[in-house]
Amino acid sequence: VTTVPVDAAEAAAARTLREHGVASDRADRVASVLVDADRRGHASHGLALLPTYAERIRRGGIDPAAAPEVVDTCRPVTLIDARDGLGPVAAWAAAERCAADAAALGLAAVAVRRNNHVGMLAAYRAPFAEHRVVGLITTVSGPSVSTPGTVRPVMGNDALCVIAPREGGDPLVVDLAMGVVACGKVRAAGSRGEPVPAGWLLDAHGRPSADPADLDRGGSVPIFGGHKGVCIAVIVEVMAGMLGGGTVSPLVGRQRERPAEPTGCSQLFVGFALPAFGAPDIAELSTLLRNVVAADAATGFPEDAEQAAWAASASGIDLPDALIEWLDVGVVA
Amino acid sequence: VTTVPVDAAEAAAARTLREHGVASDRADRVASVLVDADRRGHASHGLALLPTYAERIRRGGIDPAAAPEVVDTCRPVTLIDARDGLGPVAAWAAAERCAADAAALGLAAVAVRRNNHVGMLAAYRAPFAEHRVVGLITTVSGPSVSTPGTVRPVMGNDALCVIAPREGGDPLVVDLAMGVVACGKVRAAGSRGEPVPAGWLLDAHGRPSADPADLDRGGSVPIFGGHKGVCIAVIVEVMAGMLGGGTVSPLVGRQRERPAEPTGCSQLFVGFALPAFGAPDIAELSTLLRNVVAADAATGFPEDAEQAAWAASASGIDLPDALIEWLDVGVVA
Numbered sequence: 001v002t003t004v005p006v007d008a009a010e011a012a013a014a015r016t017l018r019e020h021g022v023a024s025d026r027a028d029r030v031a032s033v034l035v036d037a038d039r040r041g042h043a044s045h046g047l048a049l050l051p052t053y054a055e056r057i058r059r060g061g062i063d064p065a066a067a068p069e070v071v072d073t074c075r076p077v078t079l080i081d082a083r084d085g086l087g088p089v090a091a092w093a094a095a096e097r098c099a100a101d102a103a104a105l106g107l108a109a110v111a112v113r114r115n116n117h118v119g120m121l122a123a124y125r126a127p128f129a130e131h132r133v134v135g136l137i138t139t140v141s142g143p144s145v146s147t148p149g150t151v152r153p154v155m156g157n158d159a160l161c162v163i164a165p166r167e168g169g170d171p172l173v174v175d176l177a178m179g180v181v182a183c184g185k186v187r188a189a190g191s192r193g194e195p196v197p198a199g200w201l202l203d204a205h206g207r208p209s210a211d212p213a214d215l216d217r218g219g220s221v222p223i224f225g226g227h228k229g230v231c232i233a234v235i236v237e238v239m240a241g242m243l244g245g246g247t248v249s250p251l252v253g254r255q256r257e258r259p260a261e262p263t264g265c266s267q268l269f270v271g272f273a274l275p276a277f278g279a280p281d282i283a284e285l286s287t288l289l290r291n292v293v294a295a296d297a298a299t300g301f302p303e304d305a306e307q308a309a310w311a312a313s314a315s316g317i318d319l320p321d322a323l324i325e326w327l328d329v330g331v332v333a
Numbered sequence: 334v335t336t337v338p339v340d341a342a343e344a345a346a347a348r349t350l351r352e353h354g355v356a357s358d359r360a361d362r363v364a365s366v367l368v369d370a371d372r373r374g375h376a377s378h379g380l381a382l383l384p385t386y387a388e389r390i391r392r393g394g395i396d397p398a399a400a401p402e403v404v405d406t407c408r409p410v411t412l413i414d415a416r417d418g419l420g421p422v423a424a425w426a427a428a429e430r431c432a433a434d435a436a437a438l439g440l441a442a443v444a445v446r447r448n449n450h451v452g453m454l455a456a457y458r459a460p461f462a463e464h465r466v467v468g469l470i471t472t473v474s475g476p477s478v479s480t481p482g483t484v485r486p487v488m489g490n491d492a493l494c495v496i497a498p499r500e501g502g503d504p505l506v507v508d509l510a511m512g513v514v515a516c517g518k519v520r521a522a523g524s525r526g527e528p529v530p531a532g533w534l535l536d537a538h539g540r541p542s543a544d545p546a547d548l549d550r551g552g553s554v555p556i557f558g559g560h561k562g563v564c565i566a567v568i569v570e571v572m573a574g575m576l577g578g579g580t581v582s583p584l585v586g587r588q589r590e591r592p593a594e595p596t597g598c599s600q601l602f603v604g605f606a607l608p609a610f611g612a613p614d615i616a617e618l619s620t621l622l623r624n625v626v627a628a629d630a631a632t633g634f635p636e637d638a639e640q641a642a643w644a645a646s647a648s649g650i651d652l653p654d655a656l657i658e659w660l661d662v663g664v665v666a
Contacts, residue, residue, distance in 0.1 A: 074439045076409055077440050079610065109439075109605065111610055136572070147626050148631050160568065164571045172567075174564045176564045225558025225561060227635075229557075229561075230634075231508075232565055234507050234622065238467060238507075242618050243610045246610075246613040246614075246618075248618045250625050277444055277577075277579075278405075278446075280575045280579040285580070289488075289582075293480050295487070302560075
């Protein structure tokens with residue numbers, strides 16, 4: 001692992017995308033969404049995804065030239081068909097439209113269908129923060145999570161994120177996947193040649209496993225929270241799957257398993273303009289909550305780990321050497 | 334415990350409310366919201382709550398004559414001030430308005446502030462089912478839940494519910510509280526003179542307890558799902574607390590602790606009209622999901638327990654004899 005300056009990493013990623021036929025402004029957007037995850041301490045959703053995106057472009061599962069198309073807009077609702085393009089391109093367009101429409105109308109929703117992997121949901125926080133709009137974002141992905149009593153992956157490692165703008169500061173951001181860990185964290189351990197901690201992974205027969213390779217051999221990540229975790233996952237399936245794309249995760253393709261095929265994943269962005277809700281003081285209320293929740297808590301307040309990672313990454317992000325070579329970053333500290 | 338016919342239980346509850354100064358149509362509404370929970374197998378949110386509601390009316394914490402007031406409407410957003418009235422009165426008005434506005438506009442949100450306890454969120458499913466609108470409902474309540482590392486109750490046993498209408502059938506309903514159990518289930522065990530199962534309760538010093546009385550002696554219900562459960566709870570605090578009422582659960586009063594004071598709890602109702610989202614077939618998609626999730630799962634699909642309880646309660650609901658006497662139901666099987 002080597003620490004790579006943020007600008008150099010982003011430039012190399014954008015260049016790689018351009019070499020794969022992605023237009024320059026879109027390549028910059030995808031690169032910035034991925035590096036954002038590296039900076040927030042979630043390498044699982046960072047540049048480590050780019051080789052998969054690139055392979056999917058080469059094999060046909062992602063159309064690098066696809067322009068997200070607004071299919072139907074019944075404001076405050078907009079439906080976007082991503083046409084199997086790069087996930088972050090359509091997702092960024094959706095976030096911008098959702099935040100702007102909510103700022104104008106008080107409330108807005110944007111559904112994105114026929115999309116590819118969008119990276120980390122928290123990466124789409126800027127348009128919401130700029131417009132003083134609370135964002136609720138949900139996404140469904142292909143099956144990788146097992147539920148209590150099942151031995152195989154039955155649901156996607158779907159994700160749910162809230163972004164709440166704070167006056168004079170960064171927004172409060174809470175972003176989580178339905179599995180006890182994101183699948184990318186299992187793969188990151190694999191690329192480091194390390195076993196995964198107990199509880200992270202089951203093999204294809206539903207037995208506990210420490211071998212990251214089991215994830216792509218029919219294994220699964222257990223859902224968090226047992227039966228209540230299933231309840232949350234079904235709520236996300238209704239939001240991002242059924243409303244977002246007329247689908248559910250068992251119908252969504254896994255991006256690594258079938259790089260030549262679209263995944264058909266979908267997202268739902270919902271925006272709530274703070275002034276339309278009486279302009280609550282999110283900074284004060286979230287500080288109040290943090291003071292009681294993190295007072296003596298083992299794990300801290302939900303946003304703490306990401307904020308610490310962000311501060312620590314100002315000078316650069318840590319990337320595996322194989323990825324640095326693949327990206328041809330050209331800057332090694 | 335005696336099984337009481339549904340009509341007789343509802344009539345006795347409505348009469349009790351009228352005797353406490355509640356107008357007839359509102360008394361009927363509150364009674365039907367509570368009995369609905371008994372019929373869905375959640376006595377914690379059923380008629381067992383009525384003595385508390387009645388005491389709060391007598392002591393001043395609930396104003397039986399309060400009319401929910403629409404403070405501000407920036408359609409598709411409506412803010413309702415419940416004026417410390419009976420929770421289900423304002424919540425039902427909010428559900429009806431949210432579903433009707435969403436059906437007209439594609440999307441709508443209704444925030445309710447200065448409210449009292451609203452019972453079980455799933456009880457508000459009918460307006461959404463009638464209007465073909467997916468409902469997302471959240472509520473915050475006073476602190477009763479502890480988070481990892483804390484020993485005292487720091488957050489409310491907040492709740493989150495989705496209602497997804499299915500063509501030609503009952504809606505898909507998923508409704509859960511943030512604690513490993515609803516507080517009412519701890520109290521129900523107490524009223525039966527039974528200990529609670531391991532994992533349900535901590536005493537005031539954060540030690541595991543089996544004594545239901547500890548809940549109202551500074552004890553707490555642990556949050557579900559560990560750190561990820563905290564993430565979900567913070568998302569609910571943003572939705573129902575900050576957006577719904579400009580508050581968070583540490584500022585909300587507990588209804589049993591201070592019956593003479595308003596609780597100041599709040600809710601957020603969000604409605605998504607199915608036709609505005611491409612009219613997804615919820616019946617087909619939810620069946621697909623159920624088939625993989627419940628195939629060999631220990632706990633079944635989230636809606637199963639409630640549907641079984643509902644079917645079993647067609648002839649009556651089981652009520653503790655002390656409650657039957659308090660209600661003066663007048664019918665004992």
